[in-house]
Amino acid sequence: MAVLNTPIRIIIAGGNYGGLGAAKAIYTHLLATNSDYDGTKQAPPNPNIQITLVDRRDGFVHYLGMTRGLSQLDYGRKLWAPYSSMPWLQHPSFIIRKEIISQVTPHFVELAGSQERLEFDYLVLAMGVSRQAPIGVSASTKDEFIRDLEYDHALIKSAESIVVVGGGAVGTELAADLKTDFPEKTITLVHSRDLPVPGPFLYEFRQGAADILCKLGVNTLFSQRVVNETPVDDLGSSEALEFSDILPELVNSVKRNVVIETSSGENVKADLVFNCLGAKTKETLIKLPSSTAEPMFTPNGIRVKSSLQLDDPNYPHIFAVGDICNRAQIKFAGAAASGGRLAGKNIARLVAAVSTENIAAELEESRPPKLSMKLILGEKHALIQGKGHVVPSDEAIHKCAPDIKLGKAIRSTFVGTYPVNK
Ligand SMILES: Cc1cc2nc3c(=O)[nH]c(=O)nc-3n(C[C@H](O)[C@H](O)[C@H](O)COP(=O)(O)OP(=O)(O)OC[C@H]3O[C@@H](n4cnc5c(N)ncnc54)[C@H](O)[C@@H]3O)c2cc1C
Structure with missing residues (x-):
């Protein structure tokens, strides 16, 4: 050569x-x-x-499992694979800059x-x-990630009422995961549209998601916006905020002890509020x-x-x-x-x-x-929108990986091994 x-x-x-x-x-x-x-x-x-x-960051993060990871710690701890665990990335031609x-x-x-x-x-x-933390993941190392996850999980465990703001796919999955894992807690999803998961999806898909949330016992406040939150207890730390103008994901959007006022004048007391509004x-x-x-x-x-x-x-x-x-x-x-x-x-x-x-x-x-979408709503419910049709929950749940593709994602990063030509 x-x-x-x-x-x-x-x-x-x-x-x-x-x-x-x-x-x-x-x-x-x-x-x-x-x-x-x-x-x-x-x-x-x-x-x-x-x-x-x-x-x-110093590794790969499997975002798909983030909402489940917040409500199930053992699962959440597995979502991070450090680059150092991928031998192929240690090739002398690669330089990794954190x-x-x-x-x-x-x-x-x-x-x-x-x-x-x-x-x-x-x-x-x-x-x-960019999405704000915890969904957007502010951590830059695996240790930090697990520490943050444990912290947020402890907040979830100690809360009686939790509000999720934003009923896109992420907010809808988070509300469903929280209610599945903590059925005794009051979980409320506030969303500005009349049905969750806006976008180019069929009515049956969006209505199906609303029905599953209802079946799980999630309170849904649709066609309503949050117009006021008092008092606000912001969990972001000043250290993490240094580059938050570049990276909104460094800002933890979780709020504690808030009374939420919605556009239709409803007041909801929340021990914890998760912001799942759009990405930047x-x-x-x-x-x-x-x-x-x-x-x-x-x-x-x-x-x-x-x-x-x-x-x-x-x-x-x-x-x-x-x-x-x-x-x-x-x-x-x-x-x-x-x-x-x-x-x-x-x-x-x-x-x-x-x-x-x-x-x-x-x-x-x-x-x-292709336009298709899998919505995994806790461990027992799912919906799939395929090309012009919706796969109902009892069938869809068997078509979704029970680990939300964690195993597949980790395999595809070639942890402990080397990629082959495809
Ligand atoms: C909670 C959640 C659930 C989801 N569920 C699904 C699902 O079920 N199915 C599905 O297909 N998709 C899902 N998605 C969407 C999916 O995660 C994204 O489509 C995917 O992450 C896009 O990959 P990417 O590599 O483009 O970006 P990312 O995965 O976001 O990676 C971007 C990388 O860039 C780095 N980075 C960003 N800015 C900077 C900077 N300024 N300096 C240095 N590094 C930087 C980040 O640290 C990160 O490692 C979900 C997303 C979320 C948040």
């Missing part, structure tokens, strides 16, 4: 479903290319490739605090969206000017082409995958992971094209995402 004067620098910004998907594909397509590689040992060193994975990204420009990523600039030849944006995009961090009249960001994320390159002629070297991009109306972990794999493969093709002297690379295209 001819050694280049400077290695090809690839940055992966964000290392969860999408970012790890990209990292694995780059590993298998650019590092594990030796003919005897079989996934049982580390790929050989490749001094021509340098991949820097930047994430504010840092907060403060801005992304066309040729470098800047780190918060030090303002260090990491230059790149290729970039994968996989920073997701990462737009403020992305300093990539559009070269056309169309802004780079839509309300649904940064614009990408089907190759997952940014949809702008100035940025063929920048890809965006998962929740941060506008590829899908409804954001899913599986789509983030497969988008990451596709972006990784396409970067490998671009790198190969350059090393074979500028033969234009043919890039793979992602398929338009």
Whole structure:
């Protein structure tokens, strides 16, 4: 192998479903290319490739299980897999930086605090969206995560009445998990629409979710907004708030001892309030000017082409995958992971094209995402919206992984092992 004067620098910004998907594909397509590689040992060193994975955390977090994890501690403790437990990520071509990204420009990523600039030849944006903690997870290490989870769980255990504000998929699942695990507590879901889980879903799906909440005994206050909360006891710590302008997930939105007043004048006393209102995009961090009249960001994320390159002629070297991009109306972990794999493969093709002297690379295209949704409402109820139909709860629950895909997600990060080419 001819050694280049400077290695090809690839940055992966964000290392969860999408970012790890990209990292694995780059590993298998650019590092594990030796003919005897079989996934049982580390790929050989490749001094021509340098991949820097930047994430504010030291590991993968399985968000899908977050609401169950808050109500069932033993399950919650398993949701974090440190990068150090993934031997393939210890390959000498990988550099893992546990840092907060403060801005992304066309040729470098800047780190918060030090303002260090990491230059790149290729970039994968996989920073997701921001949700306030505890759902958005403020922790940056596994120990911190477990400590926070234990703290929030203790608050849940000691509360008699809990209000969840926001009846999107996350709020609806949280209300159902809490009522399933703590049937003696009063759980109330406040939601501004007439049915939960707004979005492009069938009436039967949304009504089905409302029926299950009712069956579980969750009080539902639909078509109502929270207009006042008194008194407010904010649990966020000043230490965690340092970079909260960049990362709203650092702010713990849980409130204690609140009287909630709704838009229809109802007062609800809550020992605990969880805020599950919408997610925020990462737009403020992305300093990539559009070269056309169309802004780079839509309300649904940064614009990408089907190759997952940014949809702008100035940025063929920048890809965006998962929740941060506008590829899908409804954001899913599986789509983030497969988008990451596709972006990784396409970067490998671009790198190969350059090393074979500028033969234009043919890039793979992602398929338009399907609209389907699984809603897991506690351990006994679920709903699935497929293409134009709804799978009822008694059938749907058997089609959902009882561990909410935790095992599958951990396997796909290749903890303790090495990825093979797909
Ligand atoms: C409670 C909950 C339940 C869900 N349930 C489901 C479900 O059942 N099925 C499903 O398919 N999807 C579900 N989702 C959605 C799913 O989790 C997302 O679609 C998925 O996480 C998107 O993956 P991603 O890699 O794009 O982003 P993320 O998983 O959000 O990863 C982004 C990464 O970027 C890092 N990062 C972000 N900003 C910065 C920064 N400034 N500096 C450094 N690092 C940064 C983060 O630490 C994180 O590691 C759920 C989400 C939540 C919150």
